[in-house]
Amino acid sequence: MLDLRTINSITGMMALLMAFVLLGMRHYYPRKMPGTLLWALSPIVGGGSSLVFALEGILPAALIAMLGNSLSFASAAMNLFGTAAFYEQSLNRRRWLGFTLGVLGVIACFMLVWPDYRVRVAVFALAMTVYTGTHAWLHWRHGLSFAGRFLAVLLFVRCLVLLARAGSAPFIDAADSTRFAASFIQTLYLSSFSVGGMITCLGFVLLASERIRAEFERLLNVDLLTGAASRRAIMQALEGEVERWRRTDRVFSILLLDIDHFKRINDNYGHAVGDQVLTQFANSVKSALRSIDTLGRYGGEEFIVLLPENDLRSAAIVAERVRLAVERQIVEAGLPACTTSIGCASIADSGPTLPLLLAQADAALYTAKREGRNAVRLAEPPVHAAALAN
Secondary structure (H helix, E strand, O other), X not given: OOOHHHHHHHHHHHHHHHHHHHHHHHXXXXXXXXXXXXXXXXXXXXXXXXXXXXXXXXXXXXXXXXXXXXXXXXXXXXXXXXXXXXOOOOOOHHHHHHHHHHHHHHHHHHHHHOOOHHHXXXXXXXXXXXXXXXXXHHHHHHOOOHHHHHHHHHHHHHHHXXXXXXXXXXXXXXXXXXXOOOOHHHHHHHHHHHHXXXXXXXXXXXXXXXXXXXXXXXXXXXXXXXXOEOHHHHHHHHHHHHHHHHHHOOOEEEEEEEEOOHHHHHHHHOHHHXXXXXXXXXXXXXXXXXXXXXXXXXEOOEEEEXXXXXXXXHHHHHHHHHXXXXXXXXXXXXXXXXXXXXXXXXXXXXXXXXXXXXXHHHHHHHHHHHOOOOOEEEOOOOOOHHHHOO
């Protein structure tokens, strides 16, 4: 069995190592990612706690107990509040501060007035269980990814170790015992801070990495100017809908939209105004759609709307609603009004490929523009399975 002082020293060194890793990783994180600074500082404070406890026999016992436990609570609080910030949750700082000061007051009483190591250990372990349990709950409630659930389970296991240490104190310790009095449960208890702290830090790195990956996915799947789905995302959605139709025969339709005279808007008002028109146009279109419909930017001033469970007739009704929403939109001061031309196409009971469906919608859009714009036209002839016979 490892000497407890050795375990304490290893805990401190590993904490400082993980702090270095987290600080280094944070340099590459987006600055807007909250909580990561507290996560990085927590192991430093925790390492300071281990250093203080290592001075047992050199510094006064009361100073070691109060300073070491205070730093341990501060480290746990940094982890907890860092996680709350990461998940954009709020915690009552005054309540937690009052709780911690109350616990430290009890520890001080059983250090200075009625010296009893057993009570101090039990009180500290129970208080740390509250911190760790709340931390675990945050990850379980809000961290729906692998890393979040992994951390929740790890922290729940640490809670069990802490509760075991609190419950065993009256039976395995004496009133005048010290932190480094060897026992199996004390070895497990101190080791949980070392190993658990390291794995927790690795979990934080995984959480941050998952968020960065999700942000990259969002950048790939969302058009940043309009908030519509990107071309990549809308094409993937259309391909998926075609595959679903082939399996289930569930019909769907698409709308191909083009802002009328958009080049004239750019030429007369500038590209900055053109960008604002695109954004306002997308918002107007979204306001006329259902929650299951998807608006995607196809390119430039062209957009696609995916309408699941809609045949051509239903799509025409939606298209007219969209056209009116754009025509009647409340235009912000300084922005020109705009209208849209829309081509509708619907998949048939069997057969067509996505390129054919898009070609049908594009032909209908061309007809709408040729016949005066600000209009809805349907694919003619409708998309039939016979169109794919060859």
